[in-house]
Amino acid sequence: MLNALVVGASRGIGRQIAITLAKNGYQVGVAAKTTEESAKLPGTIHSVVNEIQATGGHAIPIVCNVRHEQDIKEAVDTCIKQFGKLDYVIYNAGAITWKKVMDTPLKKFDLMHQVNPRGAYCLVQELLPLFLKQGSGKILLVAPPIYSRFFKGKTPYSMGKVGMTVLVHGLANELKGTGVSITALWPATVIESQVTVMQGVPSSVMRKADIFADACLHIGNEKTDRLNGQALIDEDYLRSIGVTDFTPYRCDLAVEPPRMMPRAFPSLKVTEENEQLHIIHDPKSKL
Template sequence: MAASKLRTALVIGASRGIGRQIALTLAKNNFQVGVAAKTVVDNPLKLSGTIMEVSQTIKETDGFAVPIKCNVRDEKEIEVAVDTCLQVYNGLDLVVYNAGAIMWNKVVETPLKKFDLMMDVNARGAYAAVQKVLPYMLEKKRGKIILVSPPIYSRFFKGKTPYAVGKVGMTVLTHGLAEELKGTGVSITSLWPATVIESQVTVVKNVEPRYMRKSTIFADAVLSIANEESERLNGQALIDEDYLRSVGVTDFVQYRCDPDHEPPRMMPKTFPSLLVEEEDQNLNNIMGPKL
């Protein structure tokens, strides 16, 4: 039986890469973890890693983990993942939605089938996870949701518009839902890496270590957001490096894949504000109470 002082996290998309490291980092820092992903059988010829392997690694270091098969294109499997955490651990304090489908092509080069896949896994899957966990968190008046999605800015759309539609949609969910969550004790935050992060994909594509950071930087940012006691991060779209600097982290050499090279930043240093002058204008009188 898990100790009562432990908090509970559900990490969706946790079989490899960033998601795997998030699960490991949380488990080392007083979280019992639901390790959720669709991969239950290892396939080294494609992408190695399973929820069983991640869960076993956590247990070998005296942590608490339960593997949960979860294909995010099936909302019922997302519901099972949430329910499993609630049943096994009797609570759920944090949900990290890291599942993702990626294809960086132009519109004319992206078949509708591929677009549907990215929308299902990215925007729709995140929405389904949020909808499932929200009633529980609102009832308990506490909880954090973290979506792996970027700040909204124009350069992100270029050359990969179909992919951007889904990922930016996740960030719209963060900004919009945050308004509904004010004062509830529940918060939602988006988080995105400043540089390329080492993963199974970068290994397969033979990306040179000098261009990458270790996934521990992203996992440390997730942990810090999870430990934030206030609601100040509600609705924020954060960059891992920038956020960690804001809370006092100064040593980023520890995150280099190549100790002698600081990887180039792929994110802008500043992002545009999405606020408008009419931000607080109430249109209910014009369009009715449901607008």
């Protein structure tokens, strides 16, 4: 049996990822900071675990505020203690404010930085010794491919999310040949969630969270590390492995939602990609 930890799993996409993995044979650590429901935030780690257990799956609730390093460490430790090992970890936690620089106060920027790139980095650092020692393990960060249009109108948010993608691309070089891999995944269309429902987003422009969860499932089940370092789009990845009918993912069965992501993305590679940098290290330098 495979074992997974989903961070940011109390509602929305994270909830569906946890449920989908559990339905397909994973034991799942359901991690998030929400333990009590409210009118604005329905769903908790306990309600998701109950949903999974009601259908015969195995899951455990884990209280985890990703702004606290100790919580992330304890989430990983709890899974190891309960499951024996970890095979797959998904970082879905996120703080979102889509505003311009002038309209984003430092306090909000700090929150997004702590939850998005810093939380992901902390989790990765906690996992690496474990995964490298066992010679296997997959890490998935919910982060976008890097392209210029993404920054427009939401630069402060983009700085953190693109930072997560840089972590994926950069760490992949360090993981080559280890059996461990890291991948980024982002949706092609708007995904139905508590936020989109509260904002009154029309169902005709959204897909169900199942599409993203199905992509996560297939990435976790990949038999090799061929996706190491890649920044994928859910629909494009599913098409690449043979999925052709996306009708079941529509929120409005009569309408195919418009794609919000580009059809193709720029290469980040340069001509000097494989040239080594020769840097003379000065032990007296304070740089």
